[in-house]
Amino acid sequence: MAGRIVLFGATGYTGDLTARALVERGARPVLAARSEARVRALAEELGGLDWELADVERPDSVRALVQRGDVLISTVGPFARWGQPAVQAAIGAGAHYLDSTGEGAFIREVFERHGGGAQAAGCGLLTAFGYDWVPGNLAGALALRDAGEAATRVEVGYFAPGAGAGSMSGGTRASSASVMLSRGFAWRGGRIVDQRAGRRGRSFELRPGKHARGVSVSGSEHFALPRVHPSLRDVDVFLGWFGPASEPLRAMSAAIEPVLKIPGARGGLQSLFGRLVTGSTGGPDAAARAGSRSLVLAEAFDAGDTRLATVRLEGINFYDLTANLLAWGAETALAGGLQGTGALGPVDGFGLDALERGCADAGIARV
Ligand SMILES: NC(=O)c1ccc[n+]([C@@H]2O[C@H](COP(=O)([O-])OP(=O)(O)OC[C@H]3O[C@@H](n4cnc5c(N)ncnc54)[C@H](OP(=O)(O)O)[C@@H]3O)[C@@H](O)[C@H]2O)c1
Numbered sequence: 001m002a003g004r005i006v007l008f009g010a011t012g013y014t015g016d017l018t019a020r021a022l023v024e025r026g027a028r029p030v031l032a033a034r035s036e037a038r039v040r041a042l043a044e045e046l047g048g049l050d051w052e053l054a055d056v057e058r059p060d061s062v063r064a065l066v067q068r069g070d071v072l073i074s075t076v077g078p079f080a081r082w083g084q085p086a087v088q089a090a091i092g093a094g095a096h097y098l099d100s101t102g103e104g105a106f107i108r109e110v111f112e113r114h115g116g117g118a119q120a121a122g123c124g125l126l127t128a129f130g131y132d133w134v135p136g137n138l139a140g141a142l143a144l145r146d147a148g149e150a151a152t153r154v155e156v157g158y159f160a161p162g163a164g165a166g167s168m169s170g171g172t173r174a175s176s177a178s179v180m181l182s183r184g185f186a187w188r189g190g191r192i193v194d195q196r197a198g199r200r201g202r203s204f205e206l207r208p209g210k211h212a213r214g215v216s217v218s219g220s221e222h223f224a225l226p227r228v229h230p231s232l233r234d235v236d237v238f239l240g241w242f243g244p245a246s247e248p249l250r251a252m253s254a255a256i257e258p259v260l261k262i263p264g265a266r267g268g269l270q271s272l273f274g275r276l277v278t279g280s281t282g283g284p285d286a287a288a289r290a291g292s293r294s295l296v297l298a299e300a301f302d303a304g305d306t307r308l309a310t311v312r313l314e315g316i317n318f319y320d321l322t323a324n325l326l327a328w329g330a331e332t333a334l335a336g337g338l339q340g341t342g343a344l345g346p347v348d349g350f351g352l353d354a355l356e357r358g359c360a361d362a363g364i365a366r367v
Pocket residue numbers: 009010011012013014015033034035054055056057075076077078079082100101102128129130131132133169170171172173175176278279280281282283318319322
């Protein structure tokens with residue numbers, strides 16, 4: 001039997017958008033979720049798709065979703081809480097895997113803990129294959145290619161012009177809470193080091209004369225870009241969504257750091273936030289999404305801090321972009337377009353030229 005695309009989390013906000021993006025591209029994914037009534041209704045609405053029931057609290061039900069040759073997409077998050085069963089199911093079956101996480105701690109687990117198992121199983125793991133953090137990988141790799149061998153540092157900034165209150169889904173809010181409390185990391189001096197979210201801040205020029213600040217976060221760029229540019233010593237990624245709240249947010253992150261070092265405090269606060277900020281509450285409608293856009297900048301520097309290259313990508317809003325990227329990535333992986341096994345970044349996974357075409361197809365391109 002030819003492989004299938006299985007979408008786990010289809011009834012969530014991002015899952016629903018991804019199911020529609022897949023169908024729009026002509027695919028017929030198998031929809032999987034925990035609520036029979038809701039997954040059945042969605043499968044019927046989208047043209048009589050196959051559907052399955054699976055719940056992360058019953059890992060057997062997740063394992064039963066996939067077999068070798070399939071591609072599993074998971075949009076079940078927060079991934080720190082709900083992410084493991086899907087990635088383990090994919091490795092167990094030897095199926096390629098993509099997810100929608102933006103959470104650094106989960107990304108680090110995929111690269112550091114699951115890559116070897118996936119390599120042995122002959123499958124590829126593409127974590128964080130949405131707005132977080134595909135465009136930064138593309139922009140960073142293009143800037144490094146433009147800059148050439150002399151580049152030793154790359155910095156990426158993510159912005160969302162037009163995004164305001166109400167532009168986040170419940171799932172994004174729940175995951176953001178878990179990101180602020182988790183251990184972050186960066187690529188520094190040629191290796192991954194611990195670095196809390198908000199440790200660094202900087203300003204980017206969005207357009208001539210218009211600057212905006214970003215707050216450092218942990219993405220997949222830190223793991224993936226050094227693979228395609230071996231002389232890279234430092235990688236930083238900045239989120240520029242917070243406007244004037246950026247510096248207060250950094251101060252708060254610094255203030256909370258000693259508290260998180262108290263034994264048990266991090267886990268306790270994470271579980272408190274998990275109860276207070278829940279997902280599965282929907283997200284912005286099509287009109288609200290259309291009001292925001294994606295803007296991603298990358299700058300490459302040499303060892304003397306001279307900026308050698310700048311790349312700017314512009315595109316559609318981050319939710320439709322995420323759904324389109326997941327749909328493109330899964331279809332391409334199913335068609336044999338993956339260039340390797342194990343934990344892969346977007347560039348080493350698909351190749352820079354194919355990724356640039358895929359991103360343009362999904363709605364974001366170099367300007
Ligand atoms: N990388 C990016 O740029 C990007 C973009 C969008 C979203 N995201 C991330 O993707 C994740 C989903 O976001 P969202 O907006 O779609 O949130 P959401 O609407 O809360 O979706 C969460 C999904 O997880 C499912 N789920 C929760 N517990 C489950 C369980 N025990 N078994 C099976 N399924 C379970 C929910 O099922 P029900 O439908 O039954 O509640 C729902 O389908 C979040 O982590 C978010 O941060 C990232």
